[in-house]
Amino acid sequence: MQREDFDVVIVGSGLAGLSMAMFLGQHGIRALLVERRASTSTLPKARGQNPITMEALRSVGVAEPIYAAIPPGKPAITSVISESMTGKVFYDHVAHRPDFSRFSPERSGMASQAKTEEAFAKRARELGAVLRFQTLFDGFTQDADSVEVTLRSLEDDTVYGVRARYLVAADGVRGTIAKDLGIGTHGYGFLKSVTAVRFRADLAKIAGDNAMVVHYIQNPAVPDGAGVLVSTDYKDEWVANMSADPERTEAQTHAVIRTMVGVPDLQFEVLGATSYDYAHRIADRLQSGRVFLVGDAAHVMPPTGGQGGNTAVQDGYYLAWKLAAVLKGQAGPRLLESFDPERRPYAEVVCTWQAANLAEHRRLEGVSEVLGRPMDHATMMFGYACKEGAFVPDPSAPTDEFESPDRPSGRPGARVPYAELAGLEGPLQPRKLLGPWFMAFSASSEGHAAAQAAADSFGVPIKAWQVASVAPLGAEGHDTVLVRPDGMVAWRGSPRGVESALGFVLCR
Ligand SMILES: Cc1cc2nc3c(=O)[nH]c(=O)nc-3n(C[C@H](O)[C@H](O)[C@H](O)COP(=O)(O)OP(=O)(O)OC[C@H]3O[C@@H](n4cnc5c(N)ncnc54)[C@H](O)[C@@H]3O)c2cc1C
Structure with missing residues (x-):
């Protein structure tokens, strides 16, 4: 049996798998993606990209094709609870939706799943990913160093092996990898x-x-x-x-x-x-050794609320920089253990949010009483802050899992707020500067130099700026704010702390 080597093998060419391939490519990691279907999906399923997804897509250079892929008609949404299309309207979601422009530089996209998958596949290939359709993933074994994957071509029935350092299960709601790993699920189920x-x-x-x-x-x-x-x-x-x-x-x-x-x-x-x-079903863990679960393989939710596809895309975004840093030797393998504690709690909330929406929209008996009213949309989307993960916690900061996006704490583990800073050469908006690099914003030249030196000593890419103050990032009283490649705050403190903070985040 012939055998090939790849850093990462991804199973499934849905939104999660394609996102994974694309963001790994952005970080210079060439992945093999295998899919049993002959092409990306053509079915009308998910539609819509939330601003957080669009920020990630902007950073990988695919925002414009997604914005451009709107269906015919004027670029606006009708989303209502009604008696019929022509009948009485009971509730207008759009009229009640808060103005998200306060929380993100991006607006929502309206592309269909089919068009999104097409654009992702194109971008993933441009960034070096190998996409192999009509290829069945037929099982795997893993040991301390690698994963051995068995694949079968559905065109000529050839069976061959691939050795990879990591395997990503993006095999969707009917995927088998999680079960093979003995990973159970919890939730309200069917x-x-x-x-x-x-x-x-x-x-x-x-x-x-x-x-x-x-x-x-x-x-x-x-x-x-x-x-x-x-x-x-x-x-x-x-x-x-x-x-x-x-x-x-x-x-x-x-x-x-x-x-x-x-x-x-x-x-x-x-x-x-x-x-x-x-x-409504969430995997009990998102990692088992060298295997990670993303997308519907990790969390299944009813479509009410439109976050299933968005969460799948974001999984790829939040996992890719970690896998890349470990594969390049910039970070210790323990960094990967932060994927589960950072993303699973969010997936739990989103799944429950969508189920609560379903109960409202479809009068699902029994579910409303258990779930209560869905969380405010803006808080659910922009207010999440990880309790545990690859960041240096600030003991003086609040510890709520969700905070009001109108009053972001900017604490480590939370999104870097959408705010404007006064840089030496003009205004800067950290959320518009996201890319495959760490970012540092320092209120002193010492902090700026220390951040650059720390990144150099660990061999990680960084973009560092000196600014008048980091207070707009919620970091009043601090000199420097360190931001991860996925836009989450890693640490805040004084210039002398930056090197040990970066070392901590990278598990070095
Ligand atoms: C009707 C409907 C409407 C929806 N509306 C929305 C919406 O408006 N907004 C939103 O955000 N989400 C929505 N969703 C949810 C969204 O479609 C899913 O969450 C998303 O597609 C999940 O992507 P995925 O990549 O995890 O899985 P999938 O898209 O299911 O991809 C998994 C892939 O893995 C492949 N695969 C599995 N096993 C193997 C194997 N052994 N070998 C090779 N390939 C394999 C499968 O063929 C499949 O292509 C909707 C879902 C449905 C059903």
Whole structure:
């Protein structure tokens, strides 16, 4: 059996796997991604990128293609809970959404999963990743030094081996790697089976000209009293999500679609249907030795709230710099142990947030009482601060897992706030400067020199700036703020502490 060597093998070319390949490439790590399908997904599933995802995509040079990939129509969103597309509106999500421009330099994207995967695959290849479709991952073994992966070409049935330093399981909701590792799951489990019916109809006069349209239908006349009607990349193609029922006839399905649209004699053509489950399930661990779980392989949530794909993309972003630093010898392998304590608590909250949204949107009996009302959208998205991980905790800072994004503490373990600093050569906004490097902002020339010297001594890339004050980053009373390549604050303190802080973060 022939054998190849790669630093990282990624299984799955969904949003998580492609993100992983792309961000590893950004850090100079060439990964092999294998996917059993013949191409990236063409199905209308996830749509939308939140500003945090867009910040990461900006840093890897793929923001513009994603912003450009909006469906036809004016670049605006309709997202409402309504009786039908033409009926009474009970709640308008867009009207109640806070203005996120206070928290991020990026706006939300509206690209579909299909277009996003296409753009990611292109960028990942440009950055050196090897993408192999029609390739089945057939098992693995690992020891202290490496992972041995068995692959099978679905084109000619050839079986071959790849040796890698790390394996990333981006194999989705039906993936087997986590189970093979004996990693269990927890959560509310199965919630509901849903059938998504794709249909062609001219709804322009009813739906208006917004590029993205979502109606969470609440209507006793549709199965289980609720459904979701969503637009696609094509102006005349729509998806009606309804509770699955194997006994439902074609005529009954058509009647449900007419009720959801609210036009009893609506003319349309059904293009196809798929069924999937809504579930709430989180892996008990995101790492086992040299294997990491990302995306739906790590956390499954109902689609209500649109964060499943976003969290999958962010997993790749937050893991890539750590894997790269370890593979390049810039960091000790213990750095990788911080992935689970940093990202799993967030995944738990997002999964529960989406399940709580589902309970609201679809009147899911029993779930609302357990979950309560969903957390405020802006706090859920921008307010997370890791309690444990690759940063030097500030004992004087608050320890809440979520903080108000309007009053960010800027503490180590939290996002570096979206704020403007007065640099020597003009204003600086740290969140606009993200890239495959550490960043240091120092209020003194000593701090600036110390940060540069510390990075040089550990051989990690850094961009260091001297600024008038770091107080806008919540670091009043400190001289220097050190920021990780993923935009999380690593440490804050005085110039003499920077070297040991960076060494601590890098597990050296
Ligand atoms: C109807 C629907 C609507 C959604 N809407 C949204 C939304 O609006 N916003 C949002 O953010 N999220 C949304 N989501 C969620 C989002 O689609 C998922 O969270 C996201 O696609 C997960 O990406 P992934 O890469 O983890 O998994 P997947 O996209 O499932 O990718 C896993 C891949 O691994 C491959 N694979 C598995 N095993 C093997 C093997 N042994 N060998 C080779 N390949 C293998 C599979 O073929 C698959 O391509 C929605 C989901 C659904 C179903």
